[in-house]
Amino acid sequence: MSVIGSFLRRPEAASAISLVGIIAFYVLIGGVNLGTLFGAASWVNFAANLGIVAIPVGILMIGGYIDISIGAMIPAGSMAIAIISGYYGLPIWVGMVGALAMGAVVGLVNGILSVRTTVPSLIITLATLVVMQGVVLAGAKLLTGNASVSLTSPVWAKTMFGGLIGSSHQTIIFWWLAFTAITVFVIQTKPVGNWIFAMGGDMVSARNAGIATNKLTISLFVLSGMSATFVGMCSAIQFNSAQVSGGMGYIFNAIVSVVVGGTLLTGGYGSILGIFIGVLTFSIVSQGIYFTQIDRNWSNLIIGVTLLLAVAMNESFRKFALSPPKKRPGAQRERQKA
Amino acid sequence: MSDKKVVIELRNVDKSFGPIDVLHNINLKVREGEVLCLLGDNGAGKSTLIKTLAGVHQPTRGEILLDGKSVTFDRPKQAQEMGIATVHQFGGTFPLMSIGRSFFAGVEPTKGWGPFKVFDRKTANEIAVKAVQDFGITRIDDGDRLVGGLSGGERQSLAIARAVHFGARVLILDEPTAALGVKQAAHVLRIVNEAKRRGLAVIFITHQVMHAMAVGDHFAVLIRGAIAADFGRGEKTREEIADLMAGGENMAELEASIKV
Numbered sequence: 001m002s003v004i005g006s007f008l009r010r011p012e013a014a015s016a017i018s019l020v021g022i023i024a025f026y027v028l029i030g031g032v033n034l035g036t037l038f039g040a041a042s043w044v045n046f047a048a049n050l051g052i053v054a055i056p057v058g059i060l061m062i063g064g065y066i067d068i069s070i071g072a073m074i075p076a077g078s079m080a081i082a083i084i085s086g087y088y089g090l091p092i093w094v095g096m097v098g099a100l101a102m103g104a105v106v107g108l109v110n111g112i113l114s115v116r117t118t119v120p121s122l123i124i125t126l127a128t129l130v131v132m133q134g135v136v137l138a139g140a141k142l143l144t145g146n147a148s149v150s151l152t153s154p155v156w157a158k159t160m161f162g163g164l165i166g167s168s169h170q171t172i173i174f175w176w177l178a179f180t181a182i183t184v185f186v187i188q189t190k191p192v193g194n195w196i197f198a199m200g201g202d203m204v205s206a207r208n209a210g211i212a213t214n215k216l217t218i219s220l221f222v223l224s225g226m227s228a229t230f231v232g233m234c235s236a237i238q239f240n241s242a243q244v245s246g247g248m249g250y251i252f253n254a255i256v257s258v259v260v261g262g263t264l265l266t267g268g269y270g271s272i273l274g275i276f277i278g279v280l281t282f283s284i285v286s287q288g289i290y291f292t293q294i295d296r297n298w299s300n301l302i303i304g305v306t307l308l309l310a311v312a313m314n315e316s317f318r319k320f321a322l323s324p325p326k327k328r329p330g331a332q333r334e335r336q337k338a
Numbered sequence: 339m340s341d342k343k344v345v346i347e348l349r350n351v352d353k354s355f356g357p358i359d360v361l362h363n364i365n366l367k368v369r370e371g372e373v374l375c376l377l378g379d380n381g382a383g384k385s386t387l388i389k390t391l392a393g394v395h396q397p398t399r400g401e402i403l404l405d406g407k408s409v410t411f412d413r414p415k416q417a418q419e420m421g422i423a424t425v426h427q428f429g430g431t432f433p434l435m436s437i438g439r440s441f442f443a444g445v446e447p448t449k450g451w452g453p454f455k456v457f458d459r460k461t462a463n464e465i466a467v468k469a470v471q472d473f474g475i476t477r478i479d480d481g482d483r484l485v486g487g488l489s490g491g492e493r494q495s496l497a498i499a500r501a502v503h504f505g506a507r508v509l510i511l512d513e514p515t516a517a518l519g520v521k522q523a524a525h526v527l528r529i530v531n532e533a534k535r536r537g538l539a540v541i542f543i544t545h546q547v548m549h550a551m552a553v554g555d556h557f558a559v560l561i562r563g564a565i566a567a568d569f570g571r572g573e574k575t576r577e578e579i580a581d582l583m584a585g586g587e588n589m590a591e592l593e594a595s596i597k598v
Contacts (some may be wrong), residue, residue: 189456191446194435198443201432208414209444269434318434322487 009321011262012274014313018260018306019281025286025302030292041168042299043287047175050257051279052231054248056224058258058275060121062187063220064200064267069110070228070254073103076249077232079136079149084243086151087144092237096157098118099233100226106132107225111218129251137244150241162237172234177295179227184272192216200267257282257305260310262317269318281306342369344406346391346422346508351400353390362564364400368508368539368556373459375550376543377583378560384543387560388510391541392424393417423506426495433486437478440485441466441500441586458564469499473529479524489521494531502533509533509598510541515549527552547579559583 007013026032053070060067085095106128113124120275132254140147153162163171187193189315198206199213207213228250236242261278263270285306344367344439347377353361354460359379360383368374378384378575389395393411401408402572412415432440439446443463451456463481470478475495478488485493494514501509515523523546533540544550557574559567559582567574567582574582 191448191457194439194443194457195447197435197439198432201434205432205441208418210415210418211444264434268432322433324482 008317011271012277013317014310015261015274015277018310019277022281022285026292030294032292037288037291043283045170046287047279047283049231050253051176052179052227054254054257054275054279056227057254058263060220060224061258061263062200062270063196065121067125067224069128071248071251072129073225073228074250075234076102076132076136077229077243078236078242079140081233081235082149082151086149092153094156101227103225103229104222107222108215111221113154115217140244147244151236153237154235157237159285161234163335180276187272195322243309256307260307339554345370347403348402351397351487353386354398358564366558370539371534371537372555373534373540373553374539375554375557377550379583382560383563384560393554395550406476410478419507421507423501425501427516431493435485436482438463438466438481443467469503470496473532475593490518494526494550498529504534508539512543545574
């Protein structure tokens with residue numbers, strides 16, 4: 001009993017149940033073969049790209065902020081590396097540094113505006129989202145005269161950032177898993193993780209407790225910007241070209257994954273493991289549907305229903321977590337007797 | 339009582355915001371192991387006074403003395419470092435964090451070394467639970483519980499225990515009993531007495547005369563930014579204090595006028 005109780009008290013409980021539920025639904029109703037589903041690369045590749053963006057977005061949300069500029073930063077990262085190393089022919093590492101630096105600079109702007117003004121970060125990052133879309137489109141046209149730029153990468157870069165394992169799984173999967181492992185460790189066990197939760201719980205109290213909330217906020221936005229350009233950079237290396245568009249879908253996909261994963265939209269509550277499971281759930285729903293007999297046009301409906309169910313579960317589990325545990329096994333036995 | 343050491347003193351403190359004078363010529367002393375009850379109606383200047391003590395505002399004129407030495411606080415952090423802690427009505431704690439994590443927010447104990455130096459959950463929980471239990475709240479026994487699951491009184495107690503644990507000498511309690519039921523308020527009053535017993539200088543802001551009379555050694559009534567009365571325990575009756583708080587009007591008459 002207490003094992004179930006302590007599981008349900010965790011922020012990722014609802015997402016884990018959603019994940020199992022959705023797999024069961026696809027197996028029972030959709031007639032999918034479990035082996036085929038788990039062997040498939042499509043949803044894992046999708047999850048890896050989404051996961052790298054969703055984690056920092058989720059950490060920001062725990063800290064009480066939101067970042068939607070990632071939608072423009074993914075194509076910006078692709079374009080940066082393609083223009084620097086493809087169009088101008090500079091070494092690939094220069095392009096990588098350029099792409100990541102661009103993410104860092106936009107993250108810095110988002111962060112500084114968030115701590116210096118009282119404008120909600122949704123509006124600030126909406127502005128930088130639109131600004132960066134303009135910069136990427138106009139910049140690409142101005143510099144290369146084209147909305148699509150090709151890129152040829154050396155073998156080492158291709159292997160590390162844009163290769164395939166067993167001709168189907170992208171190497172970005174390793175980056176995703178490593179990033180997840182590191183962030184789980186840091187957020188769960190390091191003091192800085194505690195600061196982020198405190199900041200999202202009550203900004204003023206966190207500052208009064210001596211937490212450097214401004215520095216922390218700016219760093220989180222920088223991390224988010226860099227993660228998005230990293231994903232863009234990897235996709236340019238993978239597909240040998242960069243487009244000015246694309247990436248907008250990531251905004252909603254990332255937010256849905258984070259919220260399904262048990263993170264509270266208003267901050268102060270959540271977990272990286274939950275976000276990871278949320279990403280898996282989202283990817284299996286949207287990509288796994290191709291392996292079922294269900295018409296794939298229904299996938300958005302299933303995503304919406306999953307989101308509602310997961311949020312409803314999150315609400316009730318959070319209430320449960322706030323209630324005191326009945327932990328003395330003796331007391332429980334007595335109650336059963338009575 | 340007067341043989342006890344004065345911890346914090348306000349001398350002729352004025353505070354104005356532009357042309358608006360909020361505090362005039364405030365003189366107050368709080369000794370160690372003594373509870374000063376600051377009474378006053380809404381808008382009397384209580385909040386401005388405690389914010390001045392906590393370093394949020396700086397006095398326009400006059401001085402603040404800590405242990406007899408004149409001090410100025412440019413930021414709330416400075417006041418905190420010198421041992422002046424403020425606990426607000428809702429405790430200033432994080433509802434969705436565990437008791438242990440919330441207690442040590444910003445000053446987390448760690449174990450291990452280098453990149454594997456991690457938050458020491460066990461130690462944090464043990465210290466936090468012990469600190470609260472020492473104040474007599476024995477119902478809190480699991481540091482992993484979320485703060486939001488505690489009662490209002492327990493959250494106040496946790497916040498007070500936290501302030502004391504981190505070396506507070508002057509404890510400013512801003513209406514700690516305002517949102518609480520009778521039983522919960524009694525808990526908090528007991529905690530205030532415990533803080534007093536430990537030799538803290540306590541400034542207790544309240545609306546409720548009964549709560550003030552239960553723990554106060556010394557009373558100061560603030561009316562329109564000035565100290566209208568300053569008296570010791572047992573020098574005035576409950577009715578007299580209530581009248582003072584209402585700005586000198588006779589509360590009995592006021593109450594009578596309400597009745598149809």
